[in-house]
Amino acid sequence: MFTYKTTIKLHETDAAGLLFFSNQFKLMHDAYEALLESWGFGFAVLLLKKDYFLPIVHAESDFKAPLFVGDRITIEVKIAKIGNSSFTFSYTLCDQNKKVVGTGKTVHVTVDKKSRTKIPLPPDMRTTLKKFA
Amino acid sequence: MFTYKTTIKLHETDAAGLLFFSNQFKLMHDAYEALLESWGFGFAVLLLKKDYFLPIVHAESDFKAPLFVGDRITIEVKIAKIGNSSFTFSYTLCDQNKKVVGTGKTVHVTVDKKSRTKIPLPPDMRTTLKKFA
């Protein structure tokens, strides 16, 4: 389990006074980026040095409680599934009182950068995912 | 069925060269706002004049093909379900060649502004949804 902490920013809220729903997905991705970074697979490395992409083919979220500007949240990231050429992360967002305010999931596939076709999980990625799972 | 047209902007893409995934949700919401506007229920009216909110409690998307800056897309919005105190919209995104590039769903509940509790669909909302469905 990986934990990412952040604070809700004003630009992440909308005129209804709360976090705009698509920003929960953005925050989940921020947590995922920090997780990859902690593995030495940060996006700078992925984009410049790896010969594969990890595009998201499915994403979903449940929104359980409103979030306000200044709220300090924690996002827990877990591996939900490791497939042949895909993997799934699950996310749990908690507020400063440890109340679950949202959950989510992203499904990623591994795609070859040149051919732009789906490939089996590259060994370095598979090893890292298994160690973490 | 309601149709919304837009063009992918540079700020909606990321360093991988494609539409950033959470921006598909944002674009779906833009289409939903245009739909409400066409009903005379635009967000300005909703926020200032109505005594209920329509928060999203669940959202999901499938990403079927990459989108680039400048791509002209069409988003079709349909009502997938009308419940007692909730309704669901479904979205289909097509590129300029009418190829489906993404699909999605948002589930909304009706919440009383003062009590912040779930209420049955207000009559004006129910009537409008039924007429459209």
Added chain:
Amino acid sequence: MFTYKTTIKLHETDAAGLLFFSNQFKLMHDAYEALLESWGFGFAVLLLKKDYFLPIVHAESDFKAPLFVGDRITIEVKIAKIGNSSFTFSYTLCDQNKKVVGTGKTVHVTVDKKSRTKIPLPPDMRTTLKKFA
């Protein structure tokens, strides 16, 4: 003069109820992208086919009146200056009542894609800018 029309989206507002200030810059860039597109220099062409970038080295805005979700705005884009290796666009944002709600400026330089150094305005760009000015 080039004119771009758009509607303020919910995600462009914040919990203070108005357009978040940095989104005026984003909207100015949307107008600039539409202008380039109208010239046949859209960002897809720029990024894939041209051997130069047009990065922004300076940007500024004045905010003259608040904008709400649903407001229909018009952005006028003009060329304020054509230099040796730079050009400046100016922007005027008006609301549905033709009231000026904001103004802005972006200064762009021409940079060679390979060497990443400043170069004189490429002939195709200079010709296009002059025709428009």
Added chain:
Amino acid sequence: MFTYKTTIKLHETDAAGLLFFSNQFKLMHDAYEALLESWGFGFAVLLLKKDYFLPIVHAESDFKAPLFVGDRITIEVKIAKIGNSSFTFSYTLCDQNKKVVGTGKTVHVTVDKKSRTKIPLPPDMRTTLKKFA
């Protein structure tokens, strides 16, 4: 002087591979929010408990070097000016090698929430700004 640290996220970059220019303004505001928070004037307090707003009437930025996803940056915030009914913050963004990559400024006015008119700096705000300057 106040210092705010953050990491460039994928969604803050664009298809040209770098930080999208308007996101420098967004990051400057994130730093400003953290500064207010450190004073006990965070936006949650401002929006719910104070009888004034602090809207931005002018903003500008210089962009001195490109920023990539994963870059760790530091934003220094200083008070550049305290006026009768306005104040100005200046920002300096540095990368992980302490190189200045951008600078900026935001000019804020104090506006009464009810009358929506400009008012002199409220005593609590003036005292806090002076202590910090």
